[in-house]
Amino acid sequence: MKRKSGVALWRQIADQIRQAISAGTLGADGKLPPEMVLSERFGVNRHTLRSAIAALVQEGVLRAEQGRGTFVESRQKLSYPISARTRFSTGLRSQTRDRRSNLLAHAVEPAGKRVAEGLGLPEDAPVVRLETLSEADDRPVSRATSWFDAERFPGYAEAYAETGSITLAFQRYGIEDYFRKSTLVSARHADAADLADLKLSAGAIVLVAVAVNVDAEGVPIQYAETRFVADRVELSVSTEA
Amino acid sequence: MKRKSGVALWRQIADQIRQAISAGTLGADGKLPPEMVLSERFGVNRHTLRSAIAALVQEGVLRAEQGRGTFVESRQKLSYPISARTRFSTGLRSQTRDRRSNLLAHAVEPAGKRVAEGLGLPEDAPVVRLETLSEADDRPVSRATSWFDAERFPGYAEAYAETGSITLAFQRYGIEDYFRKSTLVSARHADAADLADLKLSAGAIVLVAVAVNVDAEGVPIQYAETRFVADRVELSVSTEA
DNA sequence: CGTATTTGTCTATTGTTCTATACAAACGAA
DNA sequence: TTCGTTTGTATAGAACAATAGACAAATACG
Numbered sequence: 052m053k054r055k056s057g058v059a060l061w062r063q064i065a066d067q068i069r070q071a072i073s074a075g076t077l078g079a080d081g082k083l084p085p086e087m088v089l090s091e092r093f094g095v096n097r098h099t100l101r102s103a104i105a106a107l108v109q110e111g112v113l114r115a116e117q118g119r120g121t122f123v124e125s126r127q128k129l130s131y132p133i134s135a136r137t138r139f140s141t142g143l144r145s146q147t148r149d150r151r152s153n154l155l156a157h158a159v160e161p162a163g164k165r166v167a168e169g170l171g172l173p174e175d176a177p178v179v180r181l182e183t184l185s186e187a188d189d190r191p192v193s194r195a196t197s198w199f200d201a202e203r204f205p206g207y208a209e210a211y212a213e214t215g216s217i218t219l220a221f222q223r224y225g226i227e228d229y230f231r232k233s234t235l236v237s238a239r240h241a242d243a244a245d246l247a248d249l250k251l252s253a254g255a256i257v258l259v260a261v262a263v264n265v266d267a268e269g270v271p272i273q274y275a276e277t278r279f280v281a282d283r284v285e286l287s288v289s290t291e292a
Numbered sequence: 293m294k295r296k297s298g299v300a301l302w303r304q305i306a307d308q309i310r311q312a313i314s315a316g317t318l319g320a321d322g323k324l325p326p327e328m329v330l331s332e333r334f335g336v337n338r339h340t341l342r343s344a345i346a347a348l349v350q351e352g353v354l355r356a357e358q359g360r361g362t363f364v365e366s367r368q369k370l371s372y373p374i375s376a377r378t379r380f381s382t383g384l385r386s387q388t389r390d391r392r393s394n395l396l397a398h399a400v401e402p403a404g405k406r407v408a409e410g411l412g413l414p415e416d417a418p419v420v421r422l423e424t425l426s427e428a429d430d431r432p433v434s435r436a437t438s439w440f441d442a443e444r445f446p447g448y449a450e451a452y453a454e455t456g457s458i459t460l461a462f463q464r465y466g467i468e469d470y471f472r473k474s475t476l477v478s479a480r481h482a483d484a485a486d487l488a489d490l491k492l493s494a495g496a497i498v499l500v501a502v503a504v505n506v507d508a509e510g511v512p513i514q515y516a517e518t519r520f521v522a523d524r525v526e527l528s529v530s531t532e533a
Numbered sequence: 534c535g536t537a538t539t540t541g542t543c544t545a546t547t548g549t550t551c552t553a554t555a556c557a558a559a560c561g562a563a
Numbered sequence: 564t565t566c567g568t569t570t571g572t573a574t575a576g577a578a579c580a581a582t583a584g585a586c587a588a589a590t591a592c593g
Binding site for chain 1: 579580581582583588589590591
């Protein structure tokens, strides 16, 4: 717990409590120890600890009831599978009641260097860009930017808007099956745009997955960068033969 | 860029600059714009921006020279492959000159719930715990905690200390080959212990990989939690058939 | 009911962060 | 050298974070 580090004590404590809850070392019985106990354990004033709790209440992690105590609201992370057959919807369907994908924006534009490389197209070739937001149980879970070859998939954005699914939209172009070729996983602080879309507060972490999907012949058909809310998602990589 | 969010402005800006550098949108030519330009772009006072730069200089990301400008010191991330044949050493060997693994501590102890499940042992069965730190080019890269069945691998810690390698230590017990069965990837703020071991400052992010390795028969032989410095590492998942 | 426990609110004080302004020091180029 | 550009240092005031102490309000339990 460090002073003058650029991160307020209450936020450092909030991060620790959130993590301890998901690790099961705190609030395993559904209830947090009293504020006095916690503030002594962390070596800070009760008010500082209360700021941390207030932030977690705001996030929906905790619920405080006057006279009774502070309770854990939600514990389990969504586990998002990554394999050759990775599909967003199928992976999460079993873990959550209500899942939605919203199309925020779309455009046709020249491919940048990274996108062109990922899709195996010449630089500046026209590509369709999709900006999507996924929610589970009325909370934002991920924010993705996808690119598709505009010549092979004209009007892809409309197909996606109508079907609400990457898989179904591909079927309109005769692609019955596709595979995840590679995924690069990194993590960083959410930028201003993601902070707003994913309804996060400053300092929040996103897991970034940069993926290339290919058709049955191995030709790249989708290049995507997905930012997952790190507090609510983990990626599950199964590498069984 | 949000005020009273619990994260100091200079740290938010430092995070953004670091990210922009690794994305190539800033300092692509090796040099940063002048402080006045950047402070206006971020909408803050020049001093606030200077604090951000000072932090990045401390981290080794930037180098400031009076009268000349501020320069980018290092850009590329290490890419750590995750596949059925994942080996720590082989994956990174080609990307860095100097790689080392240090054994920080070891102990024999009863398996906790998670460890017992991962290794397929009864709860409280004796296990060997290894605490290791990996460095590349004299900078900490990852911090791992590994568990092994103490009955099947008695004295594993010593075997590891002598060989300096998980793979070589396994060979002493007749295991010529092993496979990565599953990997759970998540991200969180580094806790106090990792902050110290990995020489990070408050608010830093670690990529957490929880992995199970199995022998040729599919029996779990290692359960490990590795914390990677998110600023210096990305995980590369290849899921080709 | 009365008491202990627990969260919620208020005020005051101190230290850290951010802003504003000014000037010094090093460098590059005319 | 001289000038413009850029990083480094200093000082003072405003906004925010953390500590301290006291008390109110709701709940649980004998």
